[in-house]
Amino acid sequence: MGTITKALDLLDLFSSTHPEIGLGEFTRLTGRDKATVHRHLTELAENGFLEQHPLTRAYRLGPALLRLAAVREAAFPMRKLLHPIVAALAEDVGELAHASLLQGDALSPVVHADPKLHGVSVHFDESELLPLHATSSGLAVLAFGPDALRERVLARPLAHHTGQTVTDPTALKTLIVEVRKTGVARLEGAFDAEVTSQGVPLYGEGGVIGALSVAVPSIRAQPEKLAEIATRLRAAAQEASRSLGGPSPSHSRPLPHAARAAHP
Structure with missing residues (x-):
């Protein structure tokens, strides 16, 4: 260092x-x-x-x-582009939605929105970096992001955030393969013990640059609700990626040959 x-x-x-x-x-x-x-x-x-x-x-x-933040936003208006999409997604599904950008080996939140329709809601702190292995956003980035990033993260000791955080590299590789098949990462209680979240990658000109996610208190995370959120999440991610100058995410994107060999 x-x-x-x-x-x-x-x-x-x-x-x-x-x-x-x-x-x-x-x-x-x-x-x-x-x-x-x-x-x-x-x-x-x-x-x-x-x-x-x-x-x-x-x-x-x-x-x-x-x-510097003002210079960055003026030149690359991420908040301006993502805020209406995140806000519309949150209103659409009735739950907290957020977008984050890749910062080194973590995700840095950019914008979030919560329609506050329920008495029990998810607490979200935009100043908190999101670990890649313990959040649905991070898992989506690991699944579709660069091989070097995935290998680097899985090669080092991973922190426990709750009793349900997956820190075993082999178990994480299995999760990553599943995310590649469905296009949506889902984790329950991995970063916050009482929250279930789903995340999808966001694409920019250089490939995966971040993720879009919806977080739900686990008491409201029924299968039908999660399936509906996943559908809306995919659509919002496609719109966001187009706005950011990247290709539309696709859950049918084929695995690279190297990834297929590594994860049979």
Whole structure:
């Protein structure tokens, strides 16, 4: 891991529940030398990626990220393109829908919508990175994304998020083969013990760039409802992929020869 990567990795430790982090906490979370962490934090602050609270001296995300986010959205308007599709999907199925983009070996949420038609709903945090092995969105990306990504993720230890998280590589490969057959990934209780979700890949000019998903409290996840959501999800993903400049996803897309050999 290079110096720049080590510095930028610190930014991923922030979340809606941890908007400010002190030097000591950074050191504990990373397991790195305190002096090295302090140097990285100082450099990030000097370049506007972080700023310090004037009293507590804890670090928080800086103004440079706001400017870069505006530049990104102006040049590649992902939120503008995806928001109406995600909102329409959520209204259509009556449940929370969200879209996320691939960021390294995880998914970064872009937009979500919840019609809030029920007393029991799914909590969704757009600031939380989604693991590829434990979410339906991630499983869809692993199934249809690059071979190198799949091999890299399955080769390393995978974190348990609930008692139902699948972390065994062989079991995950079996799930991936099934997703390739149906075009829709489905997981129950793998990231949130009380949530069942379904996800499909989103395509851009370079192939799979993210995923579209619908999450349902497991108490409402009857087979008929899930089947209807899957149909609407496929249609929404086709529309979104066209908007993003990619080919329409297809659950009948044939397996590459290498994948067929690896997953008989």
